Amino acid sequence: MDELILSRIQFAANISFHILFPTITIALGWVLLFFKVRFSATGDMRWMEAYRFWVKVFALSFAMGVVSGITMSFQFGTNWPGFMEKVGNIAGPLLAYEVMTAFFLEAVFLGIMLFGFSKVPSWLHTLATFLVAFGTTMSAFWILVLNSWMHTPVGFELRDGIVHATDWFAIIFNPSMPYRLAHMLLASGLTVAFLIAGLSAFRWLLGDRCDSVRLTLRTGVVLGALLIPVQILAGDLHGLNTLEHQPQKVAAMEGNWETRGNVPLVLFAIPDEDARTNHFELSIPSGASLILTHDPDGVVPGLNDFVLADGTVMHPPVNPVFWSFRVMVGVGMLMLVVSWGSLFAMRRAGSLDNTNPWVFRILAGMAFSGWVATLAGWYTTEIGRQPWLVNGVLTTAEAVAEVPPAMVGTTLVVYLVVYGVLMLAYIATLTHLARKAAKADDTDTDETPRSGAASVRLVPAE
Amino acid sequence: MLDFLGDPAVWLPIAFAVLMGGSILIYVILDGFDLGVGLLFPFADAGERDRMVASIGPFWDANETWLVLAIGILLVAFPVAHGVILTALYLPVFVMLIGLILRGVAFEFRAKARIEQRPLWNAAFCWGSLMTSLSQGFMLGLYIMGLNWDFPSVVFALLTGLCLTGAYAFIGAGWLILKTDGPLQEKAVNWARRGLPWVLVGLGAVSVATPFVSPRIFDKWFSFPEVMLLAPLPLGSLLLIIVLYLSLRAGPHRNDAWSWVPFAATMGLFALGFFGMAYSFYPYVVPEALTIYESASAPESLMIILFGVMFVLPAIIGYTALSYYVFRGKATELRYD
Numbered sequence: 001m002d003e004l005i006l007s008r009i010q011f012a013a014n015i016s017f018h019i020l021f022p023t024i025t026i027a028l029g030w031v032l033l034f035f036k037v038r039f040s041a042t043g044d045m046r047w048m049e050a051y052r053f054w055v056k057v058f059a060l061s062f063a064m065g066v067v068s069g070i071t072m073s074f075q076f077g078t079n080w081p082g083f084m085e086k087v088g089n090i091a092g093p094l095l096a097y098e099v100m101t102a103f104f105l106e107a108v109f110l111g112i113m114l115f116g117f118s119k120v121p122s123w124l125h126t127l128a129t130f131l132v133a134f135g136t137t138m139s140a141f142w143i144l145v146l147n148s149w150m151h152t153p154v155g156f157e158l159r160d161g162i163v164h165a166t167d168w169f170a171i172i173f174n175p176s177m178p179y180r181l182a183h184m185l186l187a188s189g190l191t192v193a194f195l196i197a198g199l200s201a202f203r204w205l206l207g208d209r210c211d212s213v214r215l216t217l218r219t220g221v222v223l224g225a226l227l228i229p230v231q232i233l234a235g236d237l238h239g240l241n242t243l244e245h246q247p248q249k250v251a252a253m254e255g256n257w258e259t260r261g262n263v264p265l266v267l268f269a270i271p272d273e274d275a276r277t278n279h280f281e282l283s284i285p286s287g288a289s290l291i292l293t294h295d296p297d298g299v300v301p302g303l304n305d306f307v308l309a310d311g312t313v314m315h316p317p318v319n320p321v322f323w324s325f326r327v328m329v330g331v332g333m334l335m336l337v338v339s340w341g342s343l344f345a346m347r348r349a350g351s352l353d354n355t356n357p358w359v360f361r362i363l364a365g366m367a368f369s370g371w372v373a374t375l376a377g378w379y380t381t382e383i384g385r386q387p388w389l390v391n392g393v394l395t396t397a398e399a400v401a402e403v404p405p406a407m408v409g410t411t412l413v414v415y416l417v418v419y420g421v422l423m424l425a426y427i428a429t430l431t432h433l434a435r436k437a438a439k440a441d442d443t444d445t446d447e448t449p450r451s452g453a454a455s456v457r458l459v460p461a462e
Numbered sequence: 463m464l465d466f467l468g469d470p471a472v473w474l475p476i477a478f479a480v481l482m483g484g485s486i487l488i489y490v491i492l493d494g495f496d497l498g499v500g501l502l503f504p505f506a507d508a509g510e511r512d513r514m515v516a517s518i519g520p521f522w523d524a525n526e527t528w529l530v531l532a533i534g535i536l537l538v539a540f541p542v543a544h545g546v547i548l549t550a551l552y553l554p555v556f557v558m559l560i561g562l563i564l565r566g567v568a569f570e571f572r573a574k575a576r577i578e579q580r581p582l583w584n585a586a587f588c589w590g591s592l593m594t595s596l597s598q599g600f601m602l603g604l605y606i607m608g609l610n611w612d613f614p615s616v617v618f619a620l621l622t623g624l625c626l627t628g629a630y631a632f633i634g635a636g637w638l639i640l641k642t643d644g645p646l647q648e649k650a651v652n653w654a655r656r657g658l659p660w661v662l663v664g665l666g667a668v669s670v671a672t673p674f675v676s677p678r679i680f681d682k683w684f685s686f687p688e689v690m691l692l693a694p695l696p697l698g699s700l701l702l703i704i705v706l707y708l709s710l711r712a713g714p715h716r717n718d719a720w721s722w723v724p725f726a727a728t729m730g731l732f733a734l735g736f737f738g739m740a741y742s743f744y745p746y747v748v749p750e751a752l753t754i755y756e757s758a759s760a761p762e763s764l765m766i767i768l769f770g771v772m773f774v775l776p777a778i779i780g781y782t783a784l785s786y787y788v789f790r791g792k793a794t795e796l797r798y799d
Contacts, residue, residue, distance in 0.1 A: 060570045066523060067566035071559045073533055078552050081545025084537055089763040092538025096767045099527070099534045100774040107527045108778075108785045111520030119788055164760050401549050411556045418560060422567060429575045 004400045006408040007079040010415065012382075014071050016375055017419045021065030023374050026140050026185065027192035028058050029133030031219070036129050040122060049212035050219075053437055054196070057430060059114055064426060066107070068419075079408070080389075082399030087163045087390055090156060090171060091146055098142035106135035137185070144184055148177035150390045151381070152245045163393065175245055179238040180381075186231040187377065190335060191370025193227060196220030197342075198367025199434050201360040204352070208438035214352055221346070221363070224339035232332060236291075242381075243292055246391060247301035248314070249384030252321035254288045255281075258302040263288040271318040276304065316386040324379035331373035338366055368427075470765065475758040477768060478539035479747070482532055487736045489528035491633065491729050496522045498634015500565055500591025501627065502653055503584060510646045511584065515569065517641040517793035522569065524782060526562070536747075539764060543747040543757040550609040554597040561593030592627065599626025599664075606672055606739075608749045618671060625664025632657035633732070636725035639714070641793045647714050647721070654724055655710050658703075661728075665699065665735055672742050676750055679742045692741070699734045702727045 032055055039047035073095075076084060084091060112120060112128040120128070155170030156163045165171060197220025203213045243250045251257075255266045255278050265287020269278035286296035293300065306315035342359050349355040389396040496518040503511060537544045548555055564586045572583035603619030604610075635657060638650035673680040683692060709723045745753045758764065 056574060060574055063523070063567050063570040066526070067563040070526065070530060070562055070566075073530055073537070074548060074555050074559060076537060077533075077544045077548030078555055081549060084541035084544060088538065088541035089760045092541065092759055093763055093767045093770075096534055096538045097770055099531050100770055100778070103527045103530055104524065104774075104778045104782070107524035108781050110523055111785050112788055115520050116788055162760075165763055165766075168766060401545070403549060403552055407552060411552075414556075414560060418563060422563070425567075425571060425575065425579075429571060432576050433574060 003403055003405045003408050004397055006405055006412060007400050007403070008396065010408060010412045011072075011075055011079060013412065013416055013419065014068060014075060016378070017423070018065065018068035018072060019374065019378060020371050021061045021068065022136065022140065023188045023191045023370065024061040024195065025058060025065055026136045026188040028054065028061070028195075029129070029136050031192060031196065031223075032058060033126070033129045033133050036126050040126060046211045046215050049210070050216045053212070053433070054216070055114065056433055057195075057199075059110075060426065060429060062106075062110060064422065071415075079401050079403065080399045081401050082394070083389060086161075086394045086399070087150075087153075089163055090149065090153075090165050093165075093168075094142055094146040094149070094171075098139055098146075102135045102139035102142065106132050106139065109135070140184060140188070141181060144181045145172050145174070145177055148180045149174045151180075151242075151385055152176040153390055153393055163390075176238075176241055179234070179241045182234045183231070183238045183377070186227055186234055187370065187374045189227045190224060190231060191374060193220050193224035193339075194335065194363075194366050194370050195368065197224060197339075197363045198365070198369075199430065201363035202367065202431070203434050203438045204360050205357070205364060206435060206438040209353075213437075217352065217363075218346075221339055221342050224335060225343050228332065228336045228339055232336070235329075235332070240292065242384075243301075246384065248303065248306045249316060249321065249381070250292065251301050251303045251306070252316050252318045252384055253325040253380060254292075254300065255318065255322050256288060256300055256302045257304050259299060259305050260302065261289060261297045261299045262286045263292075263298075263300040263302075265291060269322075271322050273318050314387060316384045321380055321384045324376045324383065328373050328376035328380060331369055331376065334366070335369060335373070338362055470761040471755070471758075474761055474764045474768070475539070475754040478535060478758070478764060479744070479754045481771065482535040482539065483736070483740050485528050485532035485535060487733060489525070489532055490736070491732050492521070492525035492528060494630045494633045494732065495637035495725070496525055496634070497565075497591045497595050498630040498632065499637065500587050500634075501595060501631040502634055502638070502650075503588040503591070505653065506646070506649065510649070513642060513646060513793055514638065515572070515587075517638065519569065520785065520789045522566075524785065526566070538767060539759055540747050540752075540754060540757040541759060543752050543754075546748050546752065547605070547609065550611075551601050551604065554600045554604070558594050558597035558601070561590045561595075561597065563590070565590030565594065591630075595627040595630045596623040599623035602626060602668075605749065606668065607675060608751075618667075621667055622664065625660055625667060628657055628660025629664055629732075632661050633725065633728045636728045640722050640725045643714075643718060643792055651710060651714055651724075654706075658706060658710065661731070662703065665731070668735070669696070669738065672739065678750070682742065692738075695734055695738050699731060702731045702734070706731075 032051055035047050035051040035054065038044070039051060109128040109131040112125065113132050116128060117125050149171055152175040153163075154174050155165060155167035157166050158164070196216050200213050200217035200220060204217065239250065239253075254263065255269050255271045256263050257276055257278075262285065264281075264283035264285050266278065266281055266283045269281040269283070271278050289298040289300055290296050292298065303315050303318065307313055342363060345359045346352060346355050385391060387395050387397070389399050499514050499518050503514065506514060533544075536547070568583045568587035568590060572580050572587060575583060600619045600623035603622030604615060606622070607615035607618055632654055635650045635654035639647055639654065642650065673683050682688060705727045706724060709720060709727070712720075714721065743749060745755065747754045747757055
């Protein structure tokens with residue numbers, strides 16, 4: 001393998017590992033703020049217990065996100081120097097604003113949020129929680145601005161082959177940004193909803209019947225049920241936006257080779273890029289035309305339009321995009337069924353105690369389903385951008401560093417091992433925290449936390 | 463905007479070089495002390511380790527963000543240099559990143575994972591700190607030698623790797639003297655005493671080597687009147703070393719008086735050393751190859767970043783100060799409630 005494919009795998013591995021944790025912290029920060037505000041308003045200890053448990057998950061996820069994020073900021077230089085040389089004038093300020101308006105805010109107030117409860121007034125602790133949540137969201141905003149600009153670059157001109165910014169408003173609010181940002185924030189919300197519901201259901205199955213676990217289970221399921229229809233709508237709009245700006249990506253998602261009307265919606269197929277056709281296709285006639293153009297006769301672009309006269313393929317590899325897209329949609333549909341199904345089952349049973357245990361088992365099994373959908377969605381859009389790094393401006397091959405392939409390969413193996421171990425440790429630790437909380441049921445429910453009284457706590461966090 | 467400063471193509475690169483240098487200096491001091499605490503881990507017992515982690519727990523994450531800012535400024539303001547430097551330092555950067563990953567997650571895992579795993583995460587914390595320190599020192603040395611991977615450069619870089627590790631352990635001990643009391647504080651004084659020679663060797667090696675790497679740097683230091691104007695740098699360093707020696711010899715004082723002196727003096731020493739290096743290398747960002755002017759981004763892009771910096775940096779400094787104020791005094795057990 002050459003340094004291009006190795007560097008791509010390396011960056012994909014890093015960014016895949018990284019995105020799992022911001023996906024949790026972005027929405028979990030707001031959920032924690034909700035818990036804290038509810039506690040402040042009602043004085044109800046259940047909210048505080050929920051806060052205490054989930055803030056640990058937040059801290060752990062945050063640390064994983066920080067360290068894997070630092071790795072990426074260096075890899076721009078070590079593996080992809082061509083990226084900053086060509087589009088640094090645009091990517092630079094956007095990244096700088098992310099560091100300045102988000103990273104410091106999160107990192108500094110995280111200390112107060114985690115360890116300051118007994119050291120600062122309650123309002124300052126709530127404010128710190130808000131600022132951390134706000135910081136994670138700002139971080140998502142800036143990085144999605146940059147990512148969206150790479151898909152739909154506008155507001156620039158080329159001088160001596162280098163990209164120069166001409167209109168910052170156009171750059172920030174580039175055509176795909178609102179859709180991508182909404183889609184990602186909703187994905188984060190859903191990931192957290194199913195994680196909260198799943199881990200709470202796991203505690204329930206372990207025999208934990210405390211009030212806070214009932215509360216968080218409901219919170220998770222309701223949040224999931226509310227967000228999934230919105231996400232399906234946002235995803236549809238995002239897809240139509242992609243059709244307008246990156247038709248080759250949609251063609252790969254749909255597995256459509258020829259530009260024509262009455263394009264079927266392919267449910268299953270094995271796309272064959274050599275023969276340029278689908279095998280074993282199972283499809284709904286005119287379905288894709290209907291979804292993408294709202295007209296059964298609507299013309300949908302096909303992949304064969306993106307092959308140059310000399311045979312150079314300028315569309316993304318079809319199979320990864322085609323399959324990632326189906327995984328994402330599949331998990332989304334599963335989320336729709338499970339969240340509303342659980343809600344109805346719980347309502348019909350009248351109380352959680354009478355609810356069919358299978359509801360909890362399914363929810364526990366879906367705890368990390370948000371990760372699967374998020375990764376699949378990112379693979380769809382990012383592989384779908386290939387062979388471009390910045391759509392129409394810079395190809396991935398032009399940006400890669402000339403580092404000996406053996407070196408890239410060796411470091412890649414170490415990264416993969418480290419990430420694999422950390423992933424196992426992370427999931428094991430979440431399970432351990434849930435078990436510990438289930439065992440410690442009711443031991444710390446009867447005392448009131450007091451801000452400013454550092455010495456009265458019976459149960460140290462660690 | 464800012465027309466009175468003259469040609470933006472001249473002063474913008476300087477402004478960003480100052481910002482980047484400032485971030486690196488703050489990073490080396492702040493993450494220096496928490497890396498140092500990690501390096502000192504093997505010499506402490508279990509109870510002391512919890513207290514050592516507690517002393518840096520609320521800060522380490524923000525400390526590391528200064529590295530992201532520094533590398534971010536290199537990336538955004540001097541993109542060409544960023545590519546050249548990081549490609550040349552591919553391997554040490556990789557070692558550093560693995561080190562940063564290990565120690566960063568170890569903070570959380572050692573407290574939250576199953577208790578049987580704690581020795582494992584303690585080891586990850588210590589080894590991660592060691593990998594990070596050694597590789598940063600190695601990169602410093604290689605940078606001084608002009609990013610050449612020849613034999614003498616690598617030997618020199620290995621030496622600076624050891625020395626920076628010693629310096630981090632030293633400032634870590636200074637931090638522990640400030641933030642702890644009792645037996646742990648006495649231990650920290652001892653650690654600092656043993657670390658001081660390493661700091662001297664490191665500072666000396668870099669000071670002696672730098673002028674001889676390039677005649678340009680030699681002339682910058684040893685021509686008249688520069689040699690007089692620069693005299694405060696070595697003299698100030700000497701004074702601080704004497705202060706350190708005396709304060710460490712005396713050990714912990716009654717009523718904890720003067721416990722801030724070793725940490726403060728080390729900060730001063732780091733700053734003086736840094737100014738010396740910055741003076742030597744200006745105007746180059748890639749030693750002897752690329753100046754800050756040649757590698758700077760377009761002025762209009764730098765301007766929009768600077769605009770943000772002017773508003774955001776004071777806020778960052780303000781709330782960082784708030785955080786150090788909230789967690790002032792001797793470190794106590796970290797609690798989530």
